[in-house]
Amino acid sequence: MTNSIVQLIKPKRYEDARGWFAEVYSIRDFAARGIHTEFVQDNHSLSVPRYTLRGLHFQTPPCGQDKLVRCVRGRIYDVAVDVREGSPTYGQWVSAELSAENGHQLFIPTGFAHAFLTLDRDCEVSYKCSGLYAPHHDGGIRWDSLGIDWPMPGGTAPELSIKDANLPTLDEFDSPFPYDGRPLAPLG
Numbered sequence: 334m335t336n337s338i339v340q341l342i343k344p345k346r347y348e349d350a351r352g353w354f355a356e357v358y359s360i361r362d363f364a365a366r367g368i369h370t371e372f373v374q375d376n377h378s379l380s381v382p383r384y385t386l387r388g389l390h391f392q393t394p395p396c397g398q399d400k401l402v403r404c405v406r407g408r409i410y411d412v413a414v415d416v417r418e419g420s421p422t423y424g425q426w427v428s429a430e431l432s433a434e435n436g437h438q439l440f441i442p443t444g445f446a447h448a449f450l451t452l453d454r455d456c457e458v459s460y461k462c463s464g465l466y467a468p469h470h471d472g473g474i475r476w477d478s479l480g481i482d483w484p485m486p487g488g489t490a491p492e493l494s495i496k497d498a499n500l501p502t503l504d505e506f507d508s509p510f511p512y513d514g515r516p517l518a519p520l521g
Protein backbone atom coordinates (compact mmCIF):
# COMPACT_ATOMS: atom_id res chain seq x y z
CA MET A 334 0.00 0.00 0.00
CA THR A 335 1.16 3.56 -0.70
CA ASN A 336 2.11 5.89 2.13
CA SER A 337 0.71 9.35 2.50
CA ILE A 338 2.79 12.43 1.85
CA VAL A 339 4.44 14.54 4.60
CA GLN A 340 2.08 14.86 7.54
CA LEU A 341 2.07 16.86 10.76
CA ILE A 342 0.72 14.70 13.55
CA LYS A 343 -0.56 16.12 16.83
CA PRO A 344 -1.06 13.24 19.28
CA LYS A 345 -3.92 13.74 21.73
CA ARG A 346 -2.78 14.27 25.30
CA TYR A 347 -4.97 12.93 28.11
CA GLU A 348 -4.34 15.21 31.05
CA ASP A 349 -4.97 14.48 34.72
CA ALA A 350 -3.53 15.46 38.09
CA ARG A 351 -0.33 13.51 37.33
CA GLY A 352 0.39 15.18 34.04
CA TRP A 353 -0.57 13.68 30.66
CA PHE A 354 -0.54 10.54 28.57
CA ALA A 355 -0.25 10.29 24.79
CA GLU A 356 0.02 7.55 22.19
CA VAL A 357 2.92 8.69 20.01
CA TYR A 358 2.69 5.79 17.57
CA SER A 359 -0.13 3.34 16.94
CA ILE A 360 -0.22 1.09 13.87
CA ARG A 361 -4.02 1.45 13.85
CA ASP A 362 -4.14 5.24 13.94
CA PHE A 363 -1.33 5.63 11.42
CA ALA A 364 -3.03 3.19 9.02
CA ALA A 365 -6.18 5.31 9.33
CA ARG A 366 -4.06 8.29 8.18
CA GLY A 367 -2.79 6.30 5.18
CA ILE A 368 0.62 5.63 6.74
CA HIS A 369 1.48 1.95 6.43
CA THR A 370 5.16 2.19 7.25
CA GLU A 371 6.85 -0.56 9.22
CA PHE A 372 9.43 1.09 11.46
CA VAL A 373 12.61 -0.88 12.21
CA GLN A 374 14.98 1.58 13.92
CA ASP A 375 14.59 4.29 16.56
CA ASN A 376 17.17 7.11 16.74
CA HIS A 377 17.78 9.66 19.47
CA SER A 378 20.16 12.64 19.29
CA LEU A 379 21.20 15.43 21.63
CA SER A 380 22.27 18.75 20.15
CA VAL A 381 23.91 20.96 22.77
CA PRO A 382 24.40 24.39 21.13
CA ARG A 383 21.35 26.42 20.18
CA TYR A 384 21.14 26.70 16.36
CA THR A 385 22.63 23.30 15.69
CA LEU A 386 21.58 22.23 12.21
CA ARG A 387 21.54 18.55 11.17
CA GLY A 388 20.78 17.85 7.51
CA LEU A 389 19.55 17.92 4.88
CA HIS A 390 19.74 14.12 4.90
CA PHE A 391 18.33 11.00 3.26
CA GLN A 392 19.41 7.47 2.42
CA THR A 393 19.41 6.64 -1.28
CA PRO A 394 17.38 3.78 -2.84
CA PRO A 395 17.01 0.93 -2.13
CA CYS A 396 17.75 2.03 1.46
CA GLY A 397 15.37 5.01 1.62
CA GLN A 398 13.72 5.69 4.96
CA ASP A 399 10.35 7.00 6.05
CA LYS A 400 10.84 8.91 9.31
CA LEU A 401 8.60 9.90 12.19
CA VAL A 402 10.27 12.77 14.06
CA ARG A 403 9.56 14.35 17.43
CA CYS A 404 11.40 16.60 19.84
CA VAL A 405 11.45 15.34 23.42
CA ARG A 406 13.50 18.18 24.95
CA GLY A 407 13.53 21.78 23.76
CA ARG A 408 12.28 23.02 20.36
CA ILE A 409 13.32 22.37 16.78
CA TYR A 410 12.42 23.74 13.36
CA ASP A 411 11.91 20.57 11.33
CA VAL A 412 12.03 20.60 7.53
CA ALA A 413 11.17 18.14 4.75
CA VAL A 414 12.26 18.92 1.17
CA ASP A 415 10.73 17.25 -1.88
CA VAL A 416 13.63 15.69 -3.82
CA ARG A 417 11.58 13.37 -6.06
CA GLU A 418 12.83 13.76 -9.64
CA GLY A 419 10.03 15.09 -11.85
CA SER A 420 7.85 16.17 -8.94
CA PRO A 421 5.94 19.41 -9.63
CA THR A 422 7.04 20.50 -6.15
CA TYR A 423 10.70 19.42 -6.55
CA GLY A 424 12.93 21.49 -4.24
CA GLN A 425 9.98 22.84 -2.25
CA TRP A 426 9.78 22.25 1.48
CA VAL A 427 7.41 22.16 4.40
CA SER A 428 8.34 22.88 7.99
CA ALA A 429 6.96 22.71 11.50
CA GLU A 430 8.08 23.62 14.98
CA LEU A 431 8.28 20.42 17.01
CA SER A 432 8.79 20.76 20.74
CA ALA A 433 8.67 18.79 23.95
CA GLU A 434 5.84 21.10 24.93
CA ASN A 435 3.60 20.71 21.85
CA GLY A 436 4.39 17.01 21.25
CA HIS A 437 3.89 17.42 17.49
CA GLN A 438 5.50 14.94 15.11
CA LEU A 439 6.45 15.10 11.44
CA PHE A 440 6.05 12.06 9.19
CA ILE A 441 8.54 12.33 6.31
CA PRO A 442 8.37 9.69 3.57
CA THR A 443 11.17 8.39 1.35
CA GLY A 444 11.87 10.89 -1.42
CA PHE A 445 12.17 13.82 0.97
CA ALA A 446 15.35 15.23 2.51
CA HIS A 447 15.14 15.94 6.23
CA ALA A 448 16.83 18.51 8.45
CA PHE A 449 16.26 20.30 11.72
CA LEU A 450 17.53 23.43 13.39
CA THR A 451 17.52 23.51 17.16
CA LEU A 452 15.88 26.59 18.65
CA ASP A 453 17.06 25.96 22.22
CA ARG A 454 20.18 24.59 23.88
CA ASP A 455 20.19 20.88 24.73
CA CYS A 456 17.57 19.65 22.28
CA GLU A 457 16.81 15.95 22.13
CA VAL A 458 15.20 14.53 19.02
CA SER A 459 13.78 11.05 18.76
CA TYR A 460 12.68 9.49 15.47
CA LYS A 461 11.55 6.23 14.03
CA CYS A 462 12.93 5.00 10.69
CA SER A 463 11.56 2.43 8.25
CA GLY A 464 15.03 1.33 7.13
CA LEU A 465 18.20 0.35 8.93
CA TYR A 466 21.24 2.64 8.88
CA ALA A 467 23.10 2.13 5.60
CA PRO A 468 26.19 4.38 5.61
CA HIS A 469 27.04 3.60 1.96
CA HIS A 470 23.63 5.04 1.01
CA ASP A 471 24.06 8.20 3.07
CA GLY A 472 23.12 11.29 1.05
CA GLY A 473 22.42 14.95 1.60
CA ILE A 474 22.05 18.47 0.30
CA ARG A 475 23.54 21.64 1.73
CA TRP A 476 21.20 23.34 4.18
CA ASP A 477 21.66 26.80 2.61
CA SER A 478 21.24 25.90 -1.07
CA LEU A 479 17.41 26.08 -1.31
CA GLY A 480 16.49 29.39 0.27
CA ILE A 481 14.92 27.83 3.36
CA ASP A 482 13.99 30.58 5.79
CA TRP A 483 15.74 29.16 8.85
CA PRO A 484 14.46 30.90 12.02
CA MET A 485 17.72 32.28 13.40
CA PRO A 486 19.11 35.79 13.64
CA GLY A 487 20.66 37.12 10.42
CA GLY A 488 24.35 36.35 10.16
CA THR A 489 24.17 33.38 12.54
CA ALA A 490 26.37 30.46 11.49
CA PRO A 491 24.64 27.27 12.63
CA GLU A 492 26.60 24.50 14.32
CA LEU A 493 27.16 21.92 11.55
CA SER A 494 29.01 18.63 11.23
CA ILE A 495 31.97 18.64 8.81
CA LYS A 496 30.00 16.19 6.67
CA ASP A 497 27.01 18.55 6.46
CA ALA A 498 29.19 21.58 5.66
CA ASN A 499 30.51 19.71 2.61
CA LEU A 500 27.28 18.39 1.14
CA PRO A 501 26.42 19.22 -2.50
CA THR A 502 24.04 22.06 -3.27
CA LEU A 503 20.58 21.35 -4.68
CA ASP A 504 21.88 22.38 -8.15
CA GLU A 505 24.71 19.84 -7.93
CA PHE A 506 22.39 17.09 -6.74
CA ASP A 507 21.18 14.37 -9.11
CA SER A 508 18.10 12.84 -7.48
CA PRO A 509 17.82 9.05 -7.38
CA PHE A 510 14.22 9.24 -6.09
CA PRO A 511 11.37 8.75 -8.57
CA TYR A 512 8.22 10.88 -8.40
CA ASP A 513 5.38 8.71 -7.15
CA GLY A 514 2.47 11.06 -7.89
CA ARG A 515 1.70 11.93 -4.29
CA PRO A 516 1.27 15.69 -3.82
CA LEU A 517 3.15 17.80 -1.30
CA ALA A 518 0.46 19.75 0.51
CA PRO A 519 0.72 22.46 3.19
CA LEU A 520 0.81 20.96 6.67
CA GLY A 521 -2.42 20.95 8.67
Ligand SMILES: Cc1cn([C@H]2C[C@H](O)[C@@H](COP(=O)(O)OP(=O)(O)O[C@H]3O[C@@H](C)C(=O)[C@@H](O)[C@H]3O)O2)c(=O)[nH]c1=O
Pocket residue numbers: 376378387388389390391400447448449465466494496
Ligand atom coordinates in the same frame (compact mmCIF):
# COMPACT_ATOMS: atom_id res chain seq x y z
C1 LIG B 1 22.11 8.24 11.20
C2 LIG B 1 22.99 7.24 11.95
C3 LIG B 1 24.27 7.61 12.35
N1 LIG B 1 25.08 6.72 13.00
C4 LIG B 1 26.43 7.15 13.42
C5 LIG B 1 27.31 7.63 12.28
C6 LIG B 1 28.14 8.72 12.92
O1 LIG B 1 29.30 8.16 13.54
C7 LIG B 1 27.26 9.28 14.02
C8 LIG B 1 26.61 10.61 13.66
O2 LIG B 1 25.97 10.45 12.39
P1 LIG B 1 25.42 11.71 11.61
O3 LIG B 1 26.42 12.82 11.65
O4 LIG B 1 24.97 11.24 10.25
O5 LIG B 1 24.14 12.10 12.50
P2 LIG B 1 23.00 13.18 12.17
O6 LIG B 1 23.62 14.36 11.49
O7 LIG B 1 22.24 13.42 13.39
O8 LIG B 1 22.14 12.40 11.09
C9 LIG B 1 20.74 12.37 11.16
O9 LIG B 1 20.25 13.65 10.75
C10 LIG B 1 18.83 13.76 10.68
C11 LIG B 1 18.49 15.14 10.15
C12 LIG B 1 18.20 12.65 9.95
O10 LIG B 1 17.21 12.81 9.22
C13 LIG B 1 18.71 11.28 10.21
O11 LIG B 1 18.22 10.33 9.29
C14 LIG B 1 20.23 11.26 10.23
O12 LIG B 1 20.72 11.46 8.91
O13 LIG B 1 26.25 8.30 14.28
C15 LIG B 1 24.63 5.45 13.26
O14 LIG B 1 25.39 4.62 13.87
N2 LIG B 1 23.37 5.08 12.90
C16 LIG B 1 22.53 5.93 12.24
O15 LIG B 1 21.37 5.55 11.91
